[in-house]
Amino acid sequence: MNQYDLIVVGSGPAGRRAAIQAAKLDRKVLVIEQGRRVGGVSVHTGTIPSKTLRETALNLSGWRERGFYGRSYRVKEEISAEDLRRRLLITLDHEVEVLEHQFARNRVQHLRGKASFLSTDTMEVLKDDGEAVQVKAKSILLAVGTRPFRPDYMPFDGKTVIDSDELLEIEKLPRSMVVIGAGVIGIEYATIFSALDTAVTVIDPKATMLDFIDKEIIEDFTYQLRDRNMKLLLGQKVEKVEHLPDGKVSVTIDTGRKIITDMVLFAAGRMGATDSLNLAAAGLDSDNRGRLKVNPETFETSVPGIYAAGDVIGFPSLASTSMEQGRIAARVAVGAIAKEPPKYFPYGIYAVPEISTCGLTEEEMKERGIPYECGIARFRETSRGHIMGLDHGMLKLIFSLKTRRLLGVHIIGENATELVHIGQAVLNLKGTVEYFVENTFNYPTLAEAYKIAGLDAWNRMGELPKGDAHHETVQLTDTNTSTTVETSVTSEKKKTSSR
Ligand SMILES: Cc1cc2nc3c(=O)[nH]c(=O)nc-3n(C[C@H](O)[C@H](O)[C@H](O)COP(=O)(O)OP(=O)(O)OC[C@H]3O[C@@H](n4cnc5c(N)ncnc54)[C@H](O)[C@@H]3O)c2cc1C
Numbered sequence: 001m002n003q004y005d006l007i008v009v010g011s012g013p014a015g016r017r018a019a020i021q022a023a024k025l026d027r028k029v030l031v032i033e034q035g036r037r038v039g040g041v042s043v044h045t046g047t048i049p050s051k052t053l054r055e056t057a058l059n060l061s062g063w064r065e066r067g068f069y070g071r072s073y074r075v076k077e078e079i080s081a082e083d084l085r086r087r088l089l090i091t092l093d094h095e096v097e098v099l100e101h102q103f104a105r106n107r108v109q110h111l112r113g114k115a116s117f118l119s120t121d122t123m124e125v126l127k128d129d130g131e132a133v134q135v136k137a138k139s140i141l142l143a144v145g146t147r148p149f150r151p152d153y154m155p156f157d158g159k160t161v162i163d164s165d166e167l168l169e170i171e172k173l174p175r176s177m178v179v180i181g182a183g184v185i186g187i188e189y190a191t192i193f194s195a196l197d198t199a200v201t202v203i204d205p206k207a208t209m210l211d212f213i214d215k216e217i218i219e220d221f222t223y224q225l226r227d228r229n230m231k232l233l234l235g236q237k238v239e240k241v242e243h244l245p246d247g248k249v250s251v252t253i254d255t256g257r258k259i260i261t262d263m264v265l266f267a268a269g270r271m272g273a274t275d276s277l278n279l280a281a282a283g284l285d286s287d288n289r290g291r292l293k294v295n296p297e298t299f300e301t302s303v304p305g306i307y308a309a310g311d312v313i314g315f316p317s318l319a320s321t322s323m324e325q326g327r328i329a330a331r332v333a334v335g336a337i338a339k340e341p342p343k344y345f346p347y348g349i350y351a352v353p354e355i356s357t358c359g360l361t362e363e364e365m366k367e368r369g370i371p372y373e374c375g376i377a378r379f380r381e382t383s384r385g386h387i388m389g390l391d392h393g394m395l396k397l398i399f400s401l402k403t404r405r406l407l408g409v410h411i412i413g414e415n416a417t418e419l420v421h422i423g424q425a426v427l428n429l430k431g432t433v434e435y436f437v438e439n440t441f442n443y444p445t446l447a448e449a450y451k452i453a454g455l456d457a458w459n460r461m462g463e464l465p466k467g468d469a470h471h472e473t474v475q476l477t478d479t480n481t482s483t484t485v486e487t488s489v490t491s492e493k494k495k496t497s498s499r
């Protein structure tokens with residue numbers, strides 16, 4: 001039987017980061033993946049396909065140019081499902097190629113097949129040809145991810161009533177679509193199809209959506225969606241979904257309303273893919289959504305030597321955080337030092353328009369009783385916004401009145417998912433409102449919105465009080481250019497020596 005230092009089950013973001021990290025530490029690593037190609041949900045049905053589809057939809061529809069040329073502007077009049085798929089296949093091929101190359105370079109072994117436990121340190125891998133192989137390891141990492149929740153009452157047929165995996169296979173773009181579930185997946189796809197001129201209705205039993213996002217941003221988002229005729233039926237429950245003889249689908253809601261539509265996308269959450277792992281043989285158990293419980297610092301399960309990371313452990317279920325969890329789990333598993341990641345990570349929702357956030361929302365500031373001030377900038381106030389023809393877009397910064405530190409950054413609009421990292425850096429490096437007021441930003445950029453929002457808050461917060469945290473000006477001489485740069489430091493910090 002082949003023996004390894006680390007067996008990783010699943011080659012999604014958590015699994016691949018873990019495998020490469022352990023291999024870089026000179027450990028013998030095996031990745032078991034049941035899929036035809038490596039990459040996981042992230043590459044084949046989740047992050048990368050949905051973002052590629054979004055990019056294609058925005059490009060072909062001319063969405064980004066409509067601020068100049070009007071709402072009726074189109075780059076391609078008739079956009080087909082084939083148009084969307086073509087770019088998707090090229091992107092996915094590149095992703096898989098890079099990943100396979102990474103595995104090969106780092107001598108990570110890869111076995112294709114379905115893994116299940118025989119004991120706490122031994123797994124059986126069932127290959128496609130029916131052969132069963134046994135493998136053993138000092139540590140095992142479960143990075144098996146999730147699959148769409150598919151309740152029995154939903155008449156899925158893979159064509160007109162579909163889940164988010166099947167969406168990537170559709171043959172024809174629907175003229176109308178009902179999206180059940182206003183979570184991240186539902187909202188991203190609903191807004192992408194709306195940008196393609198599909199008439200979209202979103203239904204969710206909850207009265208609010210995307211509750212982890214700052215309310216002011218959601219209000220702006222909701223306004224924009226309604227403004228382009230998307231129907232948001234929140235706080236309403238779907239009672240029945242039926243196929244009609246003419247190929248359409250009827251959706252009955254608890255209010256008595258009936259919607260006839262071309263397609264229904266069911267996006268009401270996901271289930272941990274743990275049912276075929278024979279968890280009992282390792283002394284493990286999952287919750288009712290198939291998820292595993294771990295120690296949040298080490299990612300070890302209740303069974304020593306067995307770790308879990310990525311979507312299978314639940315919130316936040318992002319490719320970005322899954323990668324970090326996988327890396328930390330692998331380091332712990334092989335006995336290397338592993339530092340906990342910073343508490344605040346960015347969240348990007350690739351809807352149309354984009355939303356991105358990091359840190360505390362205004363609602364959380366109130367709940368925690370932290371006195372605060374907000375600074376707001378609209379993209380239309382920036383010169384880059386004028387150049388790009390942006391009517392919408394907003395950046396909101398939240399500062400503590402006591403420490404003047406940035407505690408939250410919330411963005412809606414073009415490039416939000418990229419722009420958020422400036423705020424993330426300032427926030428995690430414990431920067432204050434002064435950072436935005438005193439630093440120069442490239443011009444013309446959307447990042448200039450940080451300066452505008454910083455000044456907006458600063459004008460209301462007033463000058464930094466003299467005394468405990470007053471500003472001193474120090475001279476830093478740049479030895480390379482022989483120029484002298486004036487900068488400010490707070491007296492709380494030790495003055496760095498002038499070079
Ligand atoms: C539509 C959609 C859009 C998304 N968009 C984003 C986004 O924009 N940004 C973001 O950060 N996140 C996004 N996500 C979330 C992101 O895809 C996940 O967080 C990420 O894929 C989780 O990674 P993972 O490593 O936990 O597992 P996964 O990527 O789910 O991979 C798990 C792998 O394990 C394999 N596996 C399972 N069981 C076994 C077994 N018994 N034996 C062998 N192999 C097995 C599976 O075949 C799969 O390949 C999106 C998800 C979806 C569905």
Ligand SMILES: NC(=O)c1ccc[n+]([C@@H]2O[C@H](COP(=O)([O-])OP(=O)(O)OC[C@H]3O[C@@H](n4cnc5c(N)ncnc54)[C@H](O)[C@@H]3O)[C@@H](O)[C@H]2O)c1
Pocket residue numbers: 180181182183184185186188203204205206267268269270316317318347348349350
């Ligand atoms: N951009 C991103 O980072 C991104 C994109 C897509 C997905 N994801 C991740 O994937 C995960 C799964 O996303 P999701 O949207 O499937 O789940 P979700 O849990 O975010 O949302 C599910 C939604 O469906 C509703 N719902 C639940 N049961 C229902 C039912 N029976 N009928 C109708 N509606 C119901 C819920 O009220 C909720 O609004 C998320 O946790 C997210 O982190 C991330």
